[in-house]
Amino acid sequence: MENKNTYHHGNLKNALISAGVEILAREGVGALSLRKVAKKVGVSHSAPYAHFKDKQALIAAxxxxxxxxxxxxxxxxxxxxxxxxxxxxxxxxxxxxxxxxxxxxxxxxxxxxxxxxxxxxxxxxxxxxxxxxxxxxxxxxxxxxxxxxxxxxxxxxxxxxxxxxxxxxxxxxxxxxxxxxxxxxxxxxxxxxxxxxxxxxxx
Amino acid sequence: MENKNTYHHGNLKNALISAGVEILAREGVGALSLRKVAKKVGVSHSAPYAHFKDKQALIAAxxxxxxxxxxxxxxxxxxxxxxxxxxxxxxxxxxxxxxxxxxxxxxxxxxxxxxxxxxxxxxxxxxxxxxxxxxxxxxxxxxxxxxxxxxxxxxxxxxxxxxxxxxxxxxxxxxxxxxxxxxxxxxxxxxxxxxxxxxxxxx
DNA sequence: ATATAATCTAGACAGTGTCAAGATAGAAAA
DNA sequence: TTTTCTATCTTGACACTGTCTAGATTATAT
Structure with a gap:
């Protein structure tokens, strides 16, 4: 969905939010997990923690x-x-x-x-x-x-x-x-x- | 909460529902898990499956x-x-x-x-x-x-x-x-x- | 250029829902 | 009563989850 060549994603925060919105639309609220969002963006499972304190913070975003x-x-x-x-x-x-x-x-x-x-x-x-x-x-x-x-x-x-x-x-x-x-x-x-x-x- | 001496609980289904209601009241919906409910009643973690098809069924109850x-x-x-x-x-x-x-x-x-x-x-x-x-x-x-x-x-x-x-x-x-x-x-x-x-x- | 900070990875941990195999006990049938 | 059947419960396993730590990588500032 974004440039994935560089080690640093560049726009990870917004990419995670978009991926989350997509998962909500496609699979519903029950399927929304941090790890799935991370995988969708092509980043390690704990990369989101650089931008969101916890899952709640992503949901807030x-x-x-x-x-x-x-x-x-x-x-x-x-x-x-x-x-x-x-x-x-x-x-x-x-x-x-x-x-x-x-x-x-x-x-x-x-x-x-x-x-x-x-x-x-x-x-x-x-x-x-x-x-x-x-x-x-x-x-x-x-x-x-x-x-x-x-x-x-x-x-x-x-x-x-x-x-x-x-x-x-x-x-x-x-x-x-x-x-x-x-x-x-x-x-x-x-x-x-x-x-x-x-x-x-x-x- | 109920008789716990016998292998068979006797009233497990209702006990699980009550325990669930209590957890909801005390710790909120985020803390409601099948395993916690089972533990609260003093029964193994998969005992609920004899009475509820899945977590959704307990929530329905x-x-x-x-x-x-x-x-x-x-x-x-x-x-x-x-x-x-x-x-x-x-x-x-x-x-x-x-x-x-x-x-x-x-x-x-x-x-x-x-x-x-x-x-x-x-x-x-x-x-x-x-x-x-x-x-x-x-x-x-x-x-x-x-x-x-x-x-x-x-x-x-x-x-x-x-x-x-x-x-x-x-x-x-x-x-x-x-x-x-x-x-x-x-x-x-x-x-x-x-x-x-x-x-x-x-x- | 070097130091500092931001960003990301890899690995671990406890907790989760769910399934399969087997133990136990109450109920029905003989 | 004894035997069979069935509901109930335990144990163990699996994949998945959120979150933490330690360390690698890159950008930024000095």
């Missing part, structure tokens, strides 16, 4: 990568729909859904509490905070345009985010019964959920 | 135990508040929160997608279905009493459940920023969330 990608897509959507606040909310939520569906196992890693709370990864906290800020931005615009109630934007954002996150999480875990999924497609369910929050019906 | 406990508490709450539908919704959600907070890692195991969807555990599907049915019951009563809109009870239940589940999940993962948690306690946030759904404000 992968999470950061995931959040950055999600954040970028949220920003795109924001620019695209900021003039149409009624669609902005739905499309923002939908981007979240699409990310979770496409990067199923990366999403799982990002939110499944593998990382212990004790250790704090400042860069991760940063990008999570930025991602949440995007939700706040969307909520704020919707409030200004009479689509959402004018309550505390932070509080509303947390609740809206939870709604979206809970829905896609339960869906990914297969917890939403098929009898419901047969009657309503995912986007319809999302729409119904978001319409609980809106002052004006959106579609 | 632990999940079932968790859902049964959650279900029992939901049923208690239902009986307690069925005459007060305005509190029923809140207290049902709160029981869900309390379970997740008390049995943090069991909750994580129940919902963190460790179990592969391919393998299906009928008993697990059963108890999950029963748990969801409790939500439907609560939602139905609330609809009959004009607390919730009279829409499809299944659809509304999925969305309400997602809201509750998303909120406590993000909280447990530490994703809800401290600036918000400093301003609002968890129950207030939950209340605000549920009031998005209700026709009449609840408190």
């Amino acid at each position: 992968i999470s950061i990568e995931g959040f950055k990608k999600l954040l970028a897509e949220l920003q795109n959507t924001f620019e695209k729909y900021r003039a149409n606040p009624d669609r902005l909310l739905l499309e923002t939520a939908w981007v979240y859904f699409e990310f979770a569906l496409q990067e199923k196992d990366t999403f799982k890693v990002m939110f499944s509490g593998i990382l212990e709370k004790e250790k704090n990864y400042p860069d991760l906290v940063d990008v999570v905070q930025q991602t949440f800020q995007m939700v706040v931005n969307v909520v704020s615009i919707c409030q200004l345009n009479g689509i959402l109630r004018a309550a505390d934007a932070d509080l509303t954002s947390v609740v809206v985010w939870s709604q979206i996150h809970g829905l896609i999480s339960l869906y990914l875990e297969g917890q939403i019964s098929h009898t419901i999924l047969d009657n309503y497609e995912l986007r319809k369910i999302l729409l119904y959920a978001l319409n609980q929050f809106t002052l004006v019906p959106i579609q | 632990i999940s079932i135990e968790g859902f049964k406990k959650l279900l029992a508490e939901l049923q208690n709450t239902f009986e307690k508040y069925r005459a007060n539908p305005d509190r029923l919704l809140l207290e049902t959600a709160w029981v869900y929160f309390e379970f997740a907070l008390q049995e943090k890692d069991t909750f994580k195991v129940m919902f963190s997608g460790i179990l592969e969807k391919e393998k299906n555990y009928p008993d697990l599907v059963d108890v999950v279905q029963q748990t969801f049915q409790m939500v439907v019951n609560v939602v139905s009563i609330c609809q009959l009493n004009g607390i919730l809109r009279a829409a499809d009870a299944d659809l509304t239940s999925v969305v309400v459940w997602s809201q509750i589940h998303g909120l406590i999940s993000l909280y447990l993962e530490g994703q809800i920023s401290h600036t918000i948690l400093d301003n609002y306690e968890l129950r207030k946030i939950l209340l605000y969330a549920l009031n998005q759904f209700t026709l009449v404000p609840i408190q």
Whole structure:
């Protein structure tokens, strides 16, 4: 995947992260091991320790990568729909859904509490905070345009985010019964959920 | 924990499940291993294989135990508040929160997608279905009493459940920023969330 | 150029899930 | 009761895991 001729890889840290993301996509979170990541990059099994304190640190880096990608897509959507606040909310939520569906196992890693709370990864906290800020931005615009109630934007954002996150999480875990999924497609369910929050019906 | 004198344990299957639950509570999901569970019960490292096909099967059994406990508490709450539908919704959600907070890692195991969807555990599907049915019951009563809109009870239940589940999940993962948690306690946030759904404000 | 630091390898260790072969004991059949 | 069968449990092995140490290699700074 990278230049492997030299003793020093040159870009090992990023190569390890990419390899980890690929393994997540191809084989799932259960197959993610430091040794496999190292082998995939063509480096010895303990080479990663020059760049990551432990496995958790690699997972944190992968999470950061995931959040950055999600954040970028949220920003795109924001620019695209900021003039149409009624669609902005739905499309923002939908981007979240699409990310979770496409990067199923990366999403799982990002939110499944593998990382212990004790250790704090400042860069991760940063990008999570930025991602949440995007939700706040969307909520704020919707409030200004009479689509959402004018309550505390932070509080509303947390609740809206939870709604979206809970829905896609339960869906990914297969917890939403098929009898419901047969009657309503995912986007319809999302729409119904978001319409609980809106002052004006959106579609 | 059980009679350990005889060669045959007598109640090994249940003992293994209990030991697993204890390890989850004491050391967290990262420390849950078949060998540790076996040692805790005082049995050889491969004795569990007489009762569980593999580690996933033990985890499924632990999940079932968790859902049964959650279900029992939901049923208690239902009986307690069925005459007060305005509190029923809140207290049902709160029981869900309390379970997740008390049995943090069991909750994580129940919902963190460790179990592969391919393998299906009928008993697990059963108890999950029963748990969801409790939500439907609560939602139905609330609809009959004009607390919730009279829409499809299944659809509304999925969305309400997602809201509750998303909120406590993000909280447990530490994703809800401290600036918000400093301003609002968890129950207030939950209340605000549920009031998005209700026709009449609840408190 | 030389010293220092960053990067990578090789080997080891304890712990893991899982399988195969065999020991033990309770249950069923004779 | 004795015999057979089957469920249960032990022992030993295997490949794989995360992590540590010691040392080799290369880049960087003095």
